[in-house]
Amino acid sequence: MAEVLVLVDHSNGTVRKTTSELLTLARRLGEPSAVFVGEAGEYAAAAEALGRYGAQKVYRVESPDVTGHLVAPQAEVLAQLVEKASPAAVLVPSSTAGKEIAARLAIKTGSGLVTDAVDVQAGEGGGVSTTQSVFAGSYTVTATVTHGTPIVTVKPNSVTPEEAPGAAADEVVDVTISEAAKGARITESKPKEASGRPELTEAAIVVSGGRGTAGDFSPVEAFADSLGAAVGASRAAVDAGWYPHTSQVGQTGKQVSPQLYVACGISGAIQHRAGMQTSKTIVAVNKDEEAPIFELVDFGVVGDLFTVLPQATEAVNAAKG
């Protein structure tokens, strides 16, 4: 069976959930081979998780030429591995960097690229069939790659990770990185203060606040914490300086697709919908019964979030015991 390359997404060796999702999807297409790019010493923490979700092989790339620069070197690494392994497909997480790596890889290898897939299946007669959600979630599109090695970036939460032990036989790969690929250097990186909440794009539940919070996100955060949810914000709230841009849900922010999305004090403009419309279950709390967000919801409360959310928080905490 052909190999399927999966670019591993990790933080200091701790493998993110998207990687186990990609490995799960890769097994539908062939034998998963993980590609681990990281500092020497980080791999130890990752090995077990990669094997648990079915990686048969792991290509380890530990060159500082790769880790200290933006995406171009990683695209060169993958291009060299595509040449070496002739994989059935390359799966990359649909993060900012992931999409750019995939884009450069597509040009380097003369391959078709599908971004933001929400499903990946083995196509009829080999090949790969992808499913995407477009135009703010109003259309579902299936596509196939007709040229080169299918390169697919996959959105988080597209599949439930399933364990299936693999050998995870690791092989350190020597790569040569061109000078041109090293033209963009990260000179400083200030880590953000960790909120202790799950990451927005990966979270199973997202609670977002908008203009209706009037700048006070405390009821939104308390409700999110009762559900173990990530906190998001509408563009109005971000533009007003109430919440950081990295938490923005919508067209110019993050696109999320959690099991449950709770919109609090958000009217639901098309730009916001573009970022959350594919959520499985949608709930809204808004004072304005005419707010367009209510057209989308499975459950809506017309009311003041400052009274509704604390009451709901209390009820959730009580239910958890």
Place this chain on the structure above:
Amino acid sequence: MNIVVCVKHVPDAQSDRTFNESDSTTDREGVDGLLSELDEYAVEAALKLVEEGEGEVTVLTIGPAQAADAVKKALQMGADKGVHVSDEAIHGSDAVATSLVLAEAIRKIGSPDLVLTGMASTDGTMGVVPAMLAERLGVPQVTYASELTVSDGTATIRRDGDTASETIVATLPALVSVTDQINEPRYPSFKGIMAAKKKPVETWSLADLGVDASQVGLDAAWTKVESFTKRPPRQQGQIVTDEGDGGTRLAEFLSAQKFI
């Protein structure tokens, strides 16, 4: 410093966007279009850089006749000249072909110091054209810049990531895509609108760029749309009005759905 800004004319997101039944491409004829709002930030960033120093801003677009409106808007904002690549063979081109045409057009304009783009288009939203274009031009790319300064042959960019705020230094020439956080795009002034009428806009065909028609368009795409289905509109669920028990009822709903 010479800057090329790539812009796109897109279907208005407020309108009903759809596909052409015949060939599964985005319908660009039957809907109102405009300069992609995310590209206005790139135009503004270019104008600021040139105003601080010297040089010229060329705005570049690809698309059917009405795409000229996107160029016009950028010229009204203050760009110096426009290039519109228009060729029927381009219809249906994917990001791969789009990046090829952009790359050849940029070479013809004359190697700029900086290529600026918006963070993504508001229709295709793949956000991959900048990376593909940089790959083709053989230049470094820094995307999602929320701050941009240029000096001594380097561009310094700040980018707000999920886990860190990064400073990135790229050697020029480079390609930079900017977010909607970088600036507040200006509105064209009356003077700007009048001046734009006199600014040069060149229209190029594929032949002008030395690109073979077989390299672009729907048939040259490396991916193929097999089907598109309109999602059934979400059925509106239950809406309750808070009468002192709204929070409790919300929690009951979440409990019934097994979220608690």
